[in-house]
Amino acid sequence: MTFPDITSSLRLLMPGLRGALEANAPMAPLSWFRTGGLAQVLFTPVDEDDLALFMAALPSEVPWMVVGLGSNLLVRDGGLEGVVIRLGKGFGGIEVDGLAVKAGAGVPDVKVARAAAEAGIKGLSFLRGIPGAIGGALRMNGGAYGGETKDVFVSARAVARDGSRVTYDVAAMGFTYRRCAVPTDVVFTEAVFRGVPGDREEILAEMQRITESRSSTQPVNTRTGGSTFKNPPGHSAWKLVDEAGCRGLTIGGAQVSPMHTNFLVNLGNASAADIETLGETVRECVRNQSGIELEWEIKRVGTPA
Incomplete structure (x- = not known):
């Protein structure tokens, strides 16, 4: 889905802002999973001063978040309302x-x-x-x-x-x-x-x-998000997933990596919903098998399609 363009109104509130404001920016290229919806606004500050100016002037009712390399980020298919701040060369x-x-x-x-x-x-x-x-x-x-x-x-x-x-x-x-x-x-x-x-x-x-x-030991050359779940005290998440029989489990275009079971992989055409559903399915399997509740390490943001 697309969002109303609020970049012009933000500019009016922030005289002297030097960074780029992009309306309805695709988030898939900014996530290692290479999937997900749009950001209503993508802001790339030039430096710390530019970021401080933006933060001070941003209206309190506008939601915002920061992204880095997107290695542990899953953007849902409906995208992100508000502003995504991406720290670049500055x-x-x-x-x-x-x-x-x-x-x-x-x-x-x-x-x-x-x-x-x-x-x-x-x-x-x-x-x-x-x-x-x-x-x-x-x-x-x-x-x-x-x-x-x-x-x-x-x-x-x-x-x-x-x-x-x-x-x-x-x-x-x-x-x-x-x-x-x-x-x-x-x-x-x-x-x-x-x-x-x-x-x-x-x-x-x-x-x-x-x-x-x-x-x-890890599917480093694939569309993945790094470690999916945190290690529960006294346990390894990958062992719990493996013991629950989830190695290689596939939903839509998403798969539990056969190489390392604490990694979810986009096989090429996975939606964010595929990946999140697979993760929740794995959590349910582990819960049923061991009674342990796995906690997501990957940050899931945005709204469903």
């Missing part, structure tokens, strides 16, 4: 200072891992195994291969809903498993991480092992 910088790495919220996690490795900074290699951007790693305390964002986090900058700038230390972030305690109406713009001294070649070798492990 949030893509990386700076290394001693053992600290400062990165914009739009930087892919793998680039931060690589920058740290090249500088001989140990401890950030796990970011190579997270298919997302720094903003998402902060919001979800992203982790893989024995490491989590909280382990190397120093501080983060953000823009609040009223356009003010906020800084968070590790205590204020309130990291827990796949969550942080920062209000959802705050937009992260950059973060600083710190590692320990290490050997460049050894760190690069560790990253290569992570790359090979992902390629051999």
Whole structure:
């Protein structure tokens, strides 16, 4: 479905706005699943100042959300009313200072891992195994291969809903498993991480092992959304899905990956409804088999067709 074009009215409220406002923007290209409906408005801020201006002037009744690389995002087929904020090149910088790495919220996690490795900074290699951007790693305390964002986090900058700038230390972030305690109406713009001294070649070798492990155990070259469900305490989600007999289960154009059962895959023509229905079917099967309620890790947004 298409939405009324509100871009002109937003521009009138925001003199000096430099970023792009696109009406009825397709969201499928921005999601790794490559499916889903339109965003009423897609806003790409030029930099933090541009984002702050927008946030301060955006009417309170207009819904909004932020997307990064779309690696853990499922946009429903009816699309998204309101504004989608996408952090682009203006949030893509990386700076290394001693053992600290400062990165914009739009930087892919793998680039931060690589920058740290090249500088001989140990401890950030796990970011190579997270298919997302720094903003998402902060919001979800992203982790893989024995490491989590909280382990190397120093501080983060953000823009609040009223356009003010906020800084968070590790205590204020309130990291827990796949969550942080920062209000959802705050937009992260950059973060600083710190590692320990290490050997460049050894760190690069560790990253290569992570790359090979992902390629051999996960459907990395498919239209997928990364890990679908969070690991329940004391359990692995993929094992629960496998034990419930869901490996390879297909609904419409969506399939539980035969390679890794905690991944859902768009076989080519899946609708968002196919993928979400498959996920809910898997949750029901696991519930019936083990009594355990799987929690979605993928963020599902928008309305059905």
